[in-house]
Amino acid sequence: GENVEQHPSTLSVQEGDSAVIKCTYSDSASNYFPWYKQELGKGPQLIIDIRSNVGEKKDQRIAVTLNKTAKHFSLHITETQPEDSAVYFCAASKGAQKLVFGQGTRLTINP
Amino acid sequence: SQTIHQWPATLVQPVGSPLSLECTVEGTSNPNLYWYRQAAGRGLQLLFYSVGIGQISSEVPQNLSASRPQDRQFILSSKKLLLSDSGFYLCAWTTANTGELFFGEGSRLTVL
Numbered sequence: 339g340e341n342v343e344q345h346p347s348t349l350s351v352q353e354g355d356s357a358v359i360k361c362t363y364s365d366s367a368s369n370y371f372p373w374y375k376q377e378l379g380k381g382p383q384l385i386i387d388i389r390s391n392v393g394e395k396k397d398q399r400i401a402v403t404l405n406k407t408a409k410h411f412s413l414h415i416t417e418t419q420p421e422d423s424a425v426y427f428c429a430a431s432k433g434a435q436k437l438v439f440g441q442g443t444r445l446t447i448n449p
Numbered sequence: 450s451q452t453i454h455q456w457p458a459t460l461v462q463p464v465g466s467p468l469s470l471e472c473t474v475e476g477t478s479n480p481n482l483y484w485y486r487q488a489a490g491r492g493l494q495l496l497f498y499s500v501g502i503g504q505i506s507s508e509v510p511q512n513l514s515a516s517r518p519q520d521r522q523f524i525l526s527s528k529k530l531l532l533s534d535s536g537f538y539l540c541a542w543t544t545a546n547t548g549e550l551f552f553g554e555g556s557r558l559t560v561l
Contacts, residue, residue: 370548381455381539381552382493427493429550436483437550441492 340365342430344440352448357418359443361428362410368430371404371411372437376425386413415445423447451476455540455553462560468513468527470556472540475521480542482523483550484515487537499523535560 341364351357363371369390374382388395388402388411395402399418404411411430415422425444429437455472462468474480484496495508497515505515512531516524523540540553 372549374552379555379557381541381555384549384551387549431548433548435548436495436498437548439493 340368340430340432340438342428342438342440344428344443346443347441348444348446350446350448351418353418353420355418357415357422357445357447359413359426359428359445360410361412361430361440362408363430363438364409365430365432366406366409367432369433370431370437371402372429373402373413374427374429374439376427376442378424382427418447420447420449451542451551453540453542453551453553455556457556458554459557460559462530462558464532464560465529468525468530468534468558470525470538470540470558472523472525472553473521474542477521477542477544479520480544482517483541483543484523484525485539485541485552487539487555489536493539497525530558530560532560534558 344361372387373385375385376382386397386400386402388404393404399416401414423446425442427442428440431437452475481500483498485493486496487493497507499505499517502517513527538556541550543550
């Protein structure tokens with residue numbers, strides 16, 4: 339089955355700097371790669387996703403890149419702000435099948 | 450628009466007591482429904498998923514069970530709670546064709 343590895347487990351950056359979180363997946367048939375943000379005590383919220391027919395997708399300060407050959411995808415947050423502090427999860431799946439999640443990255447933005 | 454409701458939000462239960470967590474989805478029909486558990490500081494563990502009324506698949510053997518009595522209702526239960534059942538329980542749904550997963554706000558269970 340699919341296995342998703344996520345790094346780093348914790349990340350601390352200065353406000354205004356960029357943050358990058360990386361994930362690798364094992365099943366080359368996976369074609370859907372979402373990213374979730376979880377604030378303390380709340381359920382994860384979908385922030386951006388990418389499908390395997392594109393290599394990059396941007397939404398304001400957030401971007402996701404996908405390298406199908408290497409089977410890895412990354413989340414990029416630019417101009418970080420204190421409200422970006424949260425736990426971020428990557429995931430992978432084949433179509434509408436069950437998502438497999440990474441272990442999460444705790445991102446802290448230092449003022 | 451679609452919404453997902455989950456309750457209770459917090460629960461403190463003694464060891465050996467029963468459990469019932471309920472989840473309902475509004476604004477969609479025939480969703481796929483999921484129960485996840487998140488231990489403190491850990492990732493998301495899939496417990497159960499359902500593709501239709503009365504259809505339950507278990508991912509992890511344990512003393513929990515799930516039921517789907519109606520199309521948009523998903524219930525997580527236990528007859529006798531263990532200390533290890535403590536955690537943050539999340540209900541989620543997807544449509545069958547997109548795979549986009551949407552979570553509820555979670556239920557924090559503490560077993561003492």
